[in-house]
Amino acid sequence: MTLFERIIARQIPADIVYEDDQVLAFRDINPQAPVHVLLVPKRVVPRIAEATAGDQSLLGHLLLAAPEVARRAGIAEGGYRLVINNGRDGGETVPHLHCHILGGRPLGWPPG
Ligand code: AMP
Numbered sequence: 001m002t003l004f005e006r007i008i009a010r011q012i013p014a015d016i017v018y019e020d021d022q023v024l025a026f027r028d029i030n031p032q033a034p035v036h037v038l039l040v041p042k043r044v045v046p047r048i049a050e051a052t053a054g055d056q057s058l059l060g061h062l063l064l065a066a067p068e069v070a071r072r073a074g075i076a077e078g079g080y081r082l083v084i085n086n087g088r089d090g091g092e093t094v095p096h097l098h099c100h101i102l103g104g105r106p107l108g109w110p111p112g
Contacts, residue, residue: 002096004040018069022061025069025101034104035075039066045097047086066101075103083111 007014007026014026017037028036041058045051051059063082070076080103085091 002044003094004038004096004098005044008040008042017072018065020065022058023065025065025072028100032100033102033107035073035080035102037069037073037101039069039099039101041097046095047092047097048084049086051097062099066099069101070103073101073103075101078103081107 001009003012004024006012008024016024016026018025018039022043023039023041025037025039028038039062041062043058045055045058066082067076070080080101083100083102084097085093085100
């Protein structure tokens with residue numbers, strides 16, 4: 001079971017911001033911005049590089065949920081960034097696809 005599956009199963013506590021039948025959003029334990037939420041599919045896709053055509057609807061649902069998560073986290077008006085890390089150089093540490101939603105301050109670009 002991935003760490004995020006255990007959060008989805010309520011085996012590990014998390015500060016949940018949003019949930020529906022396909023996705024869960026909860027605050028990152030090590031926030032990199034004043035607001036840092038992780039949006040994850042309940043069905044495991046290890047990483048975006050391993051997504052298939054069969055995941056199209058789920059990934060569309062995930063992306064469409066992001067603005068609602070941002071609204072609930074209070075960063076819709078100020079703006080926010082969506083990030084998906086893939087693989088070692090991408091900074092991926094948990095092999096369960098997740099979209100970082102970051103905001104609450106102006107974010108620099110490019111990322112360091
Ligand atoms: P990534 O490095 O893109 O794979 O992102 C994994 C994220 O999961 C990191 O930002 C971690 O801080 C976060 N994380 C790890 N464990 C937990 C946890 N128990 N609850 C919430 N976020 C976590």
